[in-house]
Amino acid sequence: xxxxxxxxxxxxxxxxxxxxxKQVNLQARSGEITMLVGPSGCGKTTxxxxxxxxxxxxxxxxxxxxxxxxxxSGHALTRFRAKSIGFIFQQFNLIPTLTVAENVGIPLxxxxxxxxxxxxxxxxxxxxxxxxxxxxxxxxKLSGGEQQRVAIxxxxxxxxxxVICDEPTAALDAQNGEIVLDLFRQVAxxxxxxxxxxxxxNRIFSYADRIARMDDGEILEVREQLxxxxxxxxxxxxx
Amino acid sequence: MIGLALKxxxxxxxxxxxxxxxxxxxxxxxxxxxxxxxxxxxxxxATLKNVGAPIFVVEERVEQVNETNPMRDTDxxxxxxxxxxxxxxxxxxxxQRVRLEDGSFKTVQLIGIDAASxxxxxxRMVAGNLEDLRLPNTxxxxxxxxxxxxxxxxxxxxxxxxxxxxxxxxxxxxxxGICKAMRSFTGGPYxxxxxxxxxxxxxxxxxxxxxxxxxxxxxxxxxxAAAEIERTTGLRAYVNRDxxxxxxxxxxxxxxxxxxxxxxxxxxxxTVVIGFIVGVAIACQTFYAFVLDNLKHLGALKAMGxxxxxxxxxxxxxxxxxxxxxxxxxxxxxxxxxxxAINNGQPPFYMPWQIPVAAFLAVQLICMLAALMGIxxxxxxxxxxxxxx
Numbered sequence: 186x187x188x189x190x191x192x193x194x195x196x197x198x199x200x201x202x203x204x205x206x207k208q209v210n211l212q213a214r215s216g217e218i219t220m221l222v223g224p225s226g227c228g229k230t231t232x233x234x235x236x237x238x239x240x241x242x243x244x245x246x247x248x249x250x251x252x253x254x255x256x257x258s259g260h261a262l263t264r265f266r267a268k269s270i271g272f273i274f275q276q277f278n279l280i281p282t283l284t285v286a287e288n289v290g291i292p293l294x295x296x297x298x299x300x301x302x303x304x305x306x307x308x309x310x311x312x313x314x315x316x317x318x319x320x321x322x323x324x325x326k327l328s329g330g331e332q333q334r335v336a337i338x339x340x341x342x343x344x345x346x347x348v349i350c351d352e353p354t355a356a357l358d359a360q361n362g363e364i365v366l367d368l369f370r371q372v373a374x375x376x377x378x379x380x381x382x383x384x385x386x387n388r389i390f391s392y393a394d395r396i397a398r399m400d401d402g403e404i405l406e407v408r409e410q411l412x413x414x415x416x417x418x419x420x421x422x423x424x
Numbered sequence: 425m426i427g428l429a430l431k432x433x434x435x436x437x438x439x440x441x442x443x444x445x446x447x448x449x450x451x452x453x454x455x456x457x458x459x460x461x462x463x464x465x466x467x468x469x470a471t472l473k474n475v476g477a478p479i480f481v482v483e484e485r486v487e488q489v490n491e492t493n494p495m496r497d498t499d500x501x502x503x504x505x506x507x508x509x510x511x512x513x514x515x516x517x518x519x520q521r522v523r524l525e526d527g528s529f530k531t532v533q534l535i536g537i538d539a540a541s542x543x544x545x546x547x548r549m550v551a552g553n554l555e556d557l558r559l560p561n562t563x564x565x566x567x568x569x570x571x572x573x574x575x576x577x578x579x580x581x582x583x584x585x586x587x588x589x590x591x592x593x594x595x596x597x598x599x600x601g602i603c604k605a606m607r608s609f610t611g612g613p614y615x616x617x618x619x620x621x622x623x624x625x626x627x628x629x630x631x632x633x634x635x636x637x638x639x640x641x642x643x644x645x646x647x648x649a650a651a652e653i654e655r656t657t658g659l660r661a662y663v664n665r666d667x668x669x670x671x672x673x674x675x676x677x678x679x680x681x682x683x684x685x686x687x688x689x690x691x692x693x694x695t696v697v698i699g700f701i702v703g704v705a706i707a708c709q710t711f712y713a714f715v716l717d718n719l720k721h722l723g724a725l726k727a728m729g730x731x732x733x734x735x736x737x738x739x740x741x742x743x744x745x746x747x748x749x750x751x752x753x754x755x756x757x758x759x760x761x762x763x764x765a766i767n768n769g770q771p772p773f774y775m776p777w778q779i780p781v782a783a784f785l786a787v788q789l790i791c792m793l794a795a796l797m798g799i800x801x802x803x804x805x806x807x808x809x810x811x812x813x
Contacts, residue, residue, distance in 0.1 A: 282435020
């Protein structure tokens with residue numbers, strides 16, 4: 186699904202140039218949750234942005250769903266993102282003046298679906314994330330966990346094969362975090378879908394099928410996880 | 425996406441109202457000031473509207489209707505002798521003093537017309553008979569005079585009515601009719617009498633004839649007849665239609681004279697420009713703040729695959745929507761002002777269709793500028809930045 190090879194990316198010029206990604210290699214497979222973990226500033230978000238097609242790399246290859254992102258034009262990347270990627274942002278980024286259902290329907294509107302059909306589809310998916318009755322409310326009426334579920338619904342409404350999540354549990358308590366991660370597991374179980382999560386929240390590591398550890402712009406190790414027991418949310422931060 | 429754009433706009437109530445208020449203010453200022461200016465310029469041609477003759481013949485150096493260079497009495501006959509002229513009558517027009525009942529004085533615009541033909545008489549009488557003007561010491565006054573010349577303008581029972589008398593330069597004047605007339609630029613009411621009586625009301629001088637009014641023969645236009653009069657007599661002949669692009673129209677010549685020789689257009693023009701600038705400042709600043717407030721949401725839309733073009737169209741739709749709403753409200757307020765001006769008779773107000781059209785274009789230009797600032801800012805926002813938030 187996702188194949189990153191020898192990717193390099195720097196920011197800045199001259200003496201202030203920072204080498205953020207150094208010969209990064211990473212694969213993410215369909216039907217799996219791949220977690221990209223590491224300390225703040227190690228380059229996880231930069232790598233995620235590159236995989237999402239929102240950031241251009243300097244060298245290397247990024248192949249997502251058999252598309253070489255580094256060879257695509259800006260317009261092609263925009264269309265590719267609209268069709269193939271679902272985004273879950275750290276701070277949800279729900280538009281406060283829209284209802285829950287209208288927020289969820291945005292990816293469909295971007296693809297040119299009518300607002301009526303988008304609303305119907307949005308309400309269907311809100312049922313699946315347990316927020317069906319609240320489709321008419323504004324996001325500020327929802328808890329953090331509920332808002333994140335709305336964000337998940339928005340990321341899935343157009344059935345993208347790749348779902349990208351940036352720190353999905355950073356703003357959540359343990360209970361809501363567990364609900365959200367269980368949803369991610371359901372999402373990732375689809376054979377046509379891959380989920381990549383960037384996080385430094387070690388409470389949720391047990392949900393990953395594969396964990397790639399990063400530090401200082403490099404992938405240090407990639408570890409497959411065998412789920413001998415049901416994944417669970419660790420209710421204390423283990424440092 | 426239009427629905428999405430408008431919901432984002434209307435959802436931010438404070439900024440939406442601020443945008444509408446700024447554009448409302450700009451519209452009101454531009455339309456109201458331009459219309460008052462046009463109304464004032466129209467008042468400068470009031471004598472032409474009130475006398476209504478197709479051709480005005482004046483002394484060759486006269487450039488506008490409120491300027492009087494007296495002509496010779498024999499000029500009437502000379503003009504009648506021009507083959508293109510169907511009829512020609514003398515006209516007196518001048519400012520005189522009226523002494524009221526209580527001994528106070530008011531200035532009036534006195535019009536003296538030919539007694540036999542009554543050519544140049546007011547178009548609409550509201551009381552009395554025009555023909556009574558032929559009786560001794562009689563005048564017809566306009567509606568403004570009924571209050572302006574009364575001893576107590578605030579008391580409706582003291583309004584001047586038919587049969588009342590006053591003095592014009594110590595000569596008796598009895599009211600036999602009341603008419604509708606356009607107000608004069610000088611502010612004084614209009615009073616009609618016969619040409620001969622006007623000469624009695626006026627302090628004597630060597631030449632008293634103000635102008636000769638005329639009409640063309642059948643088959644000729646006023647312009648052709650006016651040109652023939654000028655060729656034959658050497659006097660200046662103007663047509664009397666309306667302000668336009670014809671320099672031989674007395675309305676056009678009069679208005680342009682005031683535009684070129686007074687500070688009126690600069691004064692009004694400055695206010696109009698200020699209105700535009702203030703509208704730009706408020707709209708651009710508020711809309712830019714709106715875009716900044718929503719930058720992370722717009723960035724998220726970018727990341728989710730909305731193109732820059734569509735995002736720009738959203739901002740444009742938002743800007744044009746507030747533009748239309750602000751313009752509509754501003755025009756409504758100006759119409760309210762206009763109703764008041766028309767009912768009270770002042771200030772002057774005249775709104776040709778070009779004014780609201782120009783104001784609409786100005787307001788939309790303001791909105792385009794505001795949207796452009798937002799579009800540029802959004803263009804600088806990379807979709808990857810939403811991940812760094």
